[in-house]
Amino acid sequence: MIRKAVIPVAGLGSRMLPLTRALPKEMLPIGDRPVIEHTVRELVESGIEEITIVTSSRKHLIQQHFAPDDDLERQLRASGKPELADAVHELAALAHITYVFQNGPYGNGTPVLNAARVIGDEPFMVLWADDVFVAEVPRAGQLKAAYEDMRAPVLALMPMELQDAPRYGVPIVTRDLGQGRLRISGLVEKPSPEQAPSRFAAIGGYVITPGVVAELEARTRRWRQRPDGEIYLTEALHAYALGHEVYGQVIDGTWWDTGSPLSYLKAQFAAALAHPVYGPELRKLAHDSGGSPAGP
Numbered sequence: 001m002i003r004k005a006v007i008p009v010a011g012l013g014s015r016m017l018p019l020t021r022a023l024p025k026e027m028l029p030i031g032d033r034p035v036i037e038h039t040v041r042e043l044v045e046s047g048i049e050e051i052t053i054v055t056s057s058r059k060h061l062i063q064q065h066f067a068p069d070d071d072l073e074r075q076l077r078a079s080g081k082p083e084l085a086d087a088v089h090e091l092a093a094l095a096h097i098t099y100v101f102q103n104g105p106y107g108n109g110t111p112v113l114n115a116a117r118v119i120g121d122e123p124f125m126v127l128w129a130d131d132v133f134v135a136e137v138p139r140a141g142q143l144k145a146a147y148e149d150m151r152a153p154v155l156a157l158m159p160m161e162l163q164d165a166p167r168y169g170v171p172i173v174t175r176d177l178g179q180g181r182l183r184i185s186g187l188v189e190k191p192s193p194e195q196a197p198s199r200f201a202a203i204g205g206y207v208i209t210p211g212v213v214a215e216l217e218a219r220t221r222r223w224r225q226r227p228d229g230e231i232y233l234t235e236a237l238h239a240y241a242l243g244h245e246v247y248g249q250v251i252d253g254t255w256w257d258t259g260s261p262l263s264y265l266k267a268q269f270a271a272a273l274a275h276p277v278y279g280p281e282l283r284k285l286a287h288d289s290g291g292s293p294a295g296p
C-alpha cells in the first residue's frame with residue numbers, strides 16, 4: 001500500500017528567472033490553480049493524503065497557500081461569500097501536509113532522503129511538481145497501481161523524441177510487459193540522442209522503496225567523506241536496478257512540463273482553453289484573434 005508521497009520544491013527555479021525571483025515556480029498558475037495544487041490534488045485523487053513537501057526558506061508562499069485561515073473564512077462568510085469561504089476551507093482540508101526543510105548535498109536525491117527519514121520504512125511516491133498531467137486516471141494513481149502489482153520501484157515514463165534525451169533520465173528497457181508496463185535494468189541520466197538506451201523519458205514520478213533509500217544513504221555517507229559530489233535519485237535507482245527488479249509505467253494522459261518558459265506558457269495556454277467554465281470564451285478569443293489570444 002502506498003500511503004505517502006513527497007514533493008520536492010526547494011529548487012531555485014532558475015530556468016524561469018526573473019519570473020521566479022519572488023514567486024516560487026510551484027506557485028505559478030496553470031489554469032486557475034498553482035502548479036503545486038495540481039500535484040497535491042493528483043495525489044489526493046489517487047488516495048494518497050499524507051504528503052511531505054521538502055521546501056526551502058525562499059518558498060514560504062507554498063505553505064501559505066495550503067494553510068488554514070479561519071479569519072479569512074469568517075470574513076468571507078460574514079460578507080455573504082460562502083462559496084469563497086468553502087473554497088479556502090476545502091484547500092486547507094485537502095491533505096495532511098508536513099513540511100521539511102531540504103538539508104544536505106546538492107542534487108535531487110537529497111530531498112528524497114530528507115523526507116525518507118520522516119516517513120520511515122515504507123514505500124512512498126515522489127513527484128516533481130514541474131510535471132503536470134491531465135489524465136482520466138491521475139499519473140499518481142497509475143504509478144500506485146503498477147507498484148501494487150509489481151511490489152518493486154516504479155518510474156513514470158512518457159515516450160519522447162530522441163532529440164529530447166539530453167533533458168531526461170532515460171531507462172534501459174529489457175522487457176515490455178504490456179499495458180504500458182516495462183521491466184527496466186537501469187537509467188541513464190541525460191544521454192546524448194545517440195546514446196539514449198530507449199525512447200522513453202522519466203518524467204518526475206517514482207515509487208521509491210527502502211532499498212532505493214539505502215542506495216541514497218550510501219551515497220550520502222560517501223559524500224560526507226568527500227563532500228564535493230552531488231546526490232541524484234537517478235543514480236540511486238540505477239544502482240538498485242543492477243541487482244533488483246525495477247519497472248517503468250508509461251503514463252496514459254497529457255503531459256505538461258512547466259519547468260521552462262516556453263513549455264510553461266504552452267501548459268498555461270492549453271489549460272486556459274480547456275477550462276470547464278472559462279474555456280469556451282477563451283477558445284472564441286483565440287479563434288477571433290487568429291489563434292493568438294494575446295495579440296492586439
Ligand code: G1P
Nearest residue numbers: 128167168169201202203204234
Ligand atoms: C530530473 C531527473 C531526470 C528526469 C527529469 C524529469 O531532471 O534527474 O531523470 O527525467 O527530472 O522532469 P531535472 O529536470 O531536474 O534536470
